């Protein structure tokens with residue numbers, strides 16, 4: 493068997509019979525549920541969470557899973573049962589976390605464009621904190637809370653002006669970013685918040701970007717955040733918790749991001765050195781908890797060898813796996829059942845009518861039509877960004893635990909898609 497390496501893919505391994513996730517043979521799941529199909533490992537998610545928990549041992553911390561990375565109810569349940577809080581960015585995500593029984597006071601609400609209706613829903617639910625991203629949002633939240641006879645718990649999302657050295661679309665903490673309150677406005681914004689009767693200052697937060705693979709930007713953010721906390725507290729406003737956001741990257745193609753445990757032990761020593769190590773700390777990891785805990789299974793439909801390019805057309809597409817088209821992102825692609833020497837270079841593409849619909853460029857694979865492949869590192873920002881483009885139903889999702897597997901989302905049908913539509917003239 494010519495089994496490829498699987499670096500950075502916990503609980504994914506070749507055994508006799510092909511590729512396994514934990515103790516479940518992936519070819520069996522593809523047979524049972526069809527393809528494309530997302531499969532997640534519960535053990536991989538919990539181990540990623542435990543690395544954070546070890547990194548914070550001896551400290552007060554609230555780890556809030558960033559729901560947008562993967563909002564499946566079955567995934568949220570795993571994190572809720574493990575004691576996580578949640579970082580949400582919409583009222584829809586609020587409904588999801590409440591639906592799995594998460595306690596509202598461990599929910600924090602981020603995002604630059606919260607609507608009044610979303611603020612009302614979150615105030616009614618009694619969430620733990622609004623991460624306010626602008627001074628105008630602060631005024632609206634104050635009015636909404638006063639009208640409901642409440643005081644909204646707030647943290648101001650500040651822009652620490654740190655370059656995360658990642659893809660520009662997922663850099664969020666630079667000076668000219670749309671996110672957060674500009675550095676120089678932080679002290680006056682806190683003074684304003686402290687003067688408003690409808691809000692209560694409970695913390696400060698930042699989030700500098702995503703898929704960050706070095707320690708440097710996090711170290712810099714910690715220093716800039718402590719500078720800001722000191723400036724705000726010197727101006728007479730007590731801050732409470734410090735939330736460092738998410739952003740830790742994963743290994744997609746040989747990146748070697750620091751481990752969460754090692755990173756947070758290091759950042760903790762910096763916080764201790766500046767006298768802030770015993771504050772209530774928060775983090776909002778998304779990708780690093782689920783990204784490498786998921787794969788997407790797909791079947792080879794057709795092979796089109798050509799003079800210049802060899803195309804391998806699979807049944808998964810940009811609507812299922814949007815990251816390559818959106819960010820030129822790389823996902824590993826491996827066979828479920830390896831066959832012989834991989835000596836042909838393939839362009840792995842989907843069936844959607846766009847040249848941007850590719851899953852992987854220049855992959856050495858030994859393939860026949862009907863073979864099944866696993867697209868790796870597909871646990872984060874894949875299903876959560878999936879669409880119905882080309883009227884394709886979104887794939888089902890399966891959660892694996894040991895030798896058991898459970899369907900946590902069935903395949904979407906065309907009837908599901910059409911159920912929200914209305915005809916423009918009387919039905920024929």
Ligand SMILES: *Cc1c(COP(=O)(O)O)cnc(C)c1O
Pocket residue numbers: 558560561579602603699701702703737738739740776777778779780
């Ligand atoms: C997206 C996001 C996160 C999670 O980012 P990851 O890179 O997935 O860890 C955390 N906080 C906020 C405010 C976000 O927008």
